[in-house]
Amino acid sequence: MIEKTYQPADIEGRIAQAWEAEGAFKAGRPERRDAPPFSIVIPPPNVTGSLHMGHALNNTLQDILCRFERMRGRDVLWQPGTDHAGIATQMVVERQLMERQEPSRRDMGREKFLERVWQWKAESGGVIVNQLKRLGASCDWSRERFTMDEGLSRAVVKVFVELHRQGLIYKDKRLVNWDPKLLTAISDLEVQQVEVKGNLWHLRYPLDGVDFNPDDPETFIVVATTRPETMLGDTAVAVNPDDVRYSHVVGRHVILPLVGRKIPIIADLYSDPEKGSGAVKITPAHDFNDFEVGRRHNLPQINVLDIEGRIDLVDNEAYLHGLPEGAAQFAEELHGLERFAARKSILARLEELGYLEKIEPNVHMVPHGDRSGVVIEPYLTDQWYVDAKTLAQPAIAAVRSGATTFVPKNWEKTYFEWMDNIQPWCISRQLWWGHQIPAWYGPDGKVFVAESEEEAVGNALGYYVEQEVITPAQAHAMTQDASLREGFITRDEDVLDTWFSSALWPFSTLGWPDDDTDVKRYYPTNVLVTGFDIIFFWVARMMMMGLHFMDDVPFPTVYIHALVRDEKGAKMSKSKGNVIDPLHLIDDYGADALRFTLAAMAAQGRDIKLASSRVEGYRNFATKLWNSSRFAEMNACALPEDFDPTAAKQTLNRWIAHETVRAVRDVTEAIEAYRFNDAAGAAYRFVWNVYCDWYLELAKPVLLGEDSPAKAETRAMVAWARDEILKLLHPFMPFITEELWAVTAERDTLLTLTPWSRKAEARVEVFDAPALTDPMVPPVMLPAPQVADFSDPAAEAEIGWVVDLVTAIRSVRAEMNITPSTLTPLVLAGASAETRDRAQRWSDVVKRMARLGEISFADSAPQGAVQLLVRGEVAALPLKGVIDVAAEQARLDKELAKAEADIKRVDAKLSNEKFVANAPEEIVEEEKEKREAAVARKAKILEALERLKNAE
RNA sequence: GGGCGCGUAGCUCAGCGGGAGAGCACCUCGUUGACAUCGAGGGGGUCACAGGUUCGAUCCCUGUCGCGCCCA
Secondary structure (H helix, E strand, C coil), X not given: CCCCCCCHHHHHHHHHHHHHHHCCCCCCCHHHCCCCEEEEECCCCECCCCCCHHHHHHHHHHHHHHHHHHHCCCEEEEECEEECCHHHHHHHHHHHHHHCCCCCHHHHCXXXXXXXXXXXXXXXXXXXXXXXXXXXXXXCHHHXXXXXXXXXXXXXXXXXXXXXXXXXXXXXXXXXXXXXXXXXXXXXXXXXXXEEEEEEEXXXXXXXXXXXXXXXXXXXXXXXXXXXXXXXHCCEEEECCCCCCCCCCCXXXXXXXCCCCEEXXXXXXCCCCCCCCCEEEECCCCCHHHHHHHHHHCCCCCCCECCCCEECCCCCHHHHCCCCCCHHHHHHHHCCCEHHHHHHHHHHHHHHCCCEEEXXXXXXXXXXXXXXXXXXXXXXXXXXXXXXXXXXXXXXXXHHCCCCEEECCCHHHHXXXXXXXXXXXXXXXXXXXXXXXXXXXXXXXXXXXXXXXHHHHHHHHHHHHHCCCCCHHHHHHHHHCHHHHCCCCEECCCEECHHHHHCCHHHHCCCCCCCCHHHHHXXXXXXXXXXXXXXXXXXHHHHHHHHHHHCCCCCCEXXXXXXXXXXXXXXXXXXCCCCCCHHXXXXXXXHHHHHHHHHHHCCCCCCECCCHHHHHHHHHHHHHHHHHHXXXXXXCCCCCCCCCHHHCCCHHHHHHHHHHHHHHHHHHHHHHCCCHHHHHHHHHHHHHHHHHHHHHHHHHHHHHCCCCHHXXXXXXXXXXXXXXXXXXXXCCCHHHHHXXXXXXXXXXXXXXXXXXXXXXXXXXXXXXXXXXXXXXXXXXXXXXXXXXXXXXXXXXXXXXXXXXXXXXXXXXXXXXXXXXXXXXXXXXECCCHHHHHHHHHCHHHHHHHHCEEEEEEECCCCCCEEEEEECCEEEEEECCCCCCHHHHHHHHHHHHHHHHHHHHHHXXXXXXXXXXXXXXXXXXXXXXXXXXXXXXXXXXXXXXXXXXXXXX
């Protein structure tokens, strides 16, 4: 029995358990061993994260595809899991330690701290996974993976070692985005540019060989800078080669104020004549652009900050090199000053000595760490890098050749732009939580990279024996006893960027490198579903690693979906400025309503601004579906064995079969094309505006009438169409459809494993060695194909007439303010034989739905009647005395004007020679038909007006 | 400064070469036996603006204005 009211909260948990108990979402179910696989890897959410609207959308769309393909008979693997989120997780645990007033990370040491992280992960790391389950995500949860798992860690080590061996991973001294609070390098993508009101300080750098005089511009050159404190590390002044103001000084030198270093004036295009003074100081160790300029001109790199962003000059060889007497004292005075304090101090000194020309307010972008919130320091350090440029080449080629395509296609441009300008990928992080880099150093700093410590130590000891640094006996002892080699051979302390492991996700989760059974079956995956902000994070890196290690793209299709405006609120709701929490929406309206809303709004290429009223609207849709199933149940509608909808006798039943087949086709094709909003829209309209509004209403007289073959057939058809609807909606609304599936009949299987109906026009082919990368391989478990091709234009014409007639009468009744209790007679004037037949067949229904009394026929409409045009014929409501003649006249006049306007417009077109000559034939034909129809309409309206006049 | 995208009904959004649609809101009517989380009917839009291409432009092109995002 179906419950009286639809209560999503009551069914969702129970249904989820049913799926779980059946193992419905497990990949490799025995009966699908020979089915073509369909696989998706989830873009692994951050283990510290919780479900936001973006996740809800992303996973709803993946789930629609997975459920759809599962119902089409494929062996679906939706691979779930989370990533270990190095910085974020480490920060969460550190905060926890602080709150509990426990020893800090550094106090407890690395090993103890990592234990605590794992403990945290065990206790709180699964939050988002459970939230995804509430959403209904049909992942194979038994295969859940974590980037720090043993298996995935082995993949990481193997990839690192192999890339290192191939020269694609190397150690280099370059500028990185340094977080002086977290004390680690971070990626470009973790840096946020924030607009800051600062200043542009104009500094006078005295020219070498002349006496500096602040009042004589001939004795100095002015440079403008936003970061005066970095002047300590300046190694040149650059001017634009085309800037005539400075051409005479190129090649000369300046003496760096305060410091006393003699540095050259160079010509470089980087210097923009329009900006500041046109001359710019070059600090290769503290600015990314300057770093490049420095490389072009072989400038020294002088780092003047320590890891915490404090001035670091004492014992700084690079800085002190070549400085005059007294430099050491100046160095001591500034040493240890925090960078912003140093700025003040340096500016004060410059001003005092006449080196500060002016201060100009300046708004500019300053990089901030998205986790720490502090200003990021471009910082010169030794880090590990991936040669991304080399790895990117095949990844670029794969998209150019179409081996991987983006949907929508315009995102390929973004992809290319990034890939073409890709920089070396800094993969080391100065953190503890993550994959520790498999590199060991000897006493001279020589690096040994290997998959295991034993191997690395063996290689190292062998090398140092050969170099006669140690004796073979010492080496042997060190091999045996790790404590003996302490301080001699040490492991790199750093860990790898989280994205390094995420890049391997499409194959590491399948068991690589330990077992390639699943790799063979499920790689490449069929599609990656993600937001565009993630193209750089995941798509590019997965492409590079997949192509390099699997020799194939990780996915032939990348579906990029819209962004749901998030917690910043600016876009969410103008009035409230609040986030909409998907879990609250699930509480309020059910997961199905939320999912359907997201799907319905997921039009390609547009952001989603979600209004909860939309969710409410789709919850009402779910209720509608629920109640229509109740109606079917109350009328004992059940599907008999071997029911063949195409063999139905009743026109109404043939009509709904026809409409159902069409809906199945529309929905199927839309999902195939990733047009989720069209799919949802087609299903919605069919269920509500076709099945509920008309089919069930038109079927009521039969269902409420006496038993007959027609009634039996109708009961069967109501049930058949309902089942088709449940299947059609299941990918979108899995919970309610599964529940209704269970309570409306005895079922062999869960709905989620029930075959999808075959769409019309699909090629009926036996599954035969398809390309496994084709996401739209025909399914193997196909039901009766004859249904797919069914179509009945005659039934469509007849029911269409009924619908039009009822609608027209209702409309005019409302317009004339005729109360529902007034039953009006209907006269069909000059009706064709076909119309007479139809009218007789549908008399009961039309009477009931249009609130009619008797239906009769006449040659022409009675005098003083309201006359309606239904499919070219006149339907008259004799309402003498009831209607307002003047109002009816006005109504007809309006219609007449409309018809005349139509004729005029079409005539304008048809009389245009160019239109007739240039427009496609079918368009011209269409216009002619439109004209004929309008002319006929006009004639009928004129007749009607005439009769109205006579009535007066 | 460069790139991408968006300005369509009061609100949130579809459509995108041949006289514009949905959900919500609004107005009128409805206690008929699936459903008031409902039913019937209705009002409401020079599709930002200006040019151009075209037989024809909300849709394609150019520019302007407004807004958003990404990258410098």
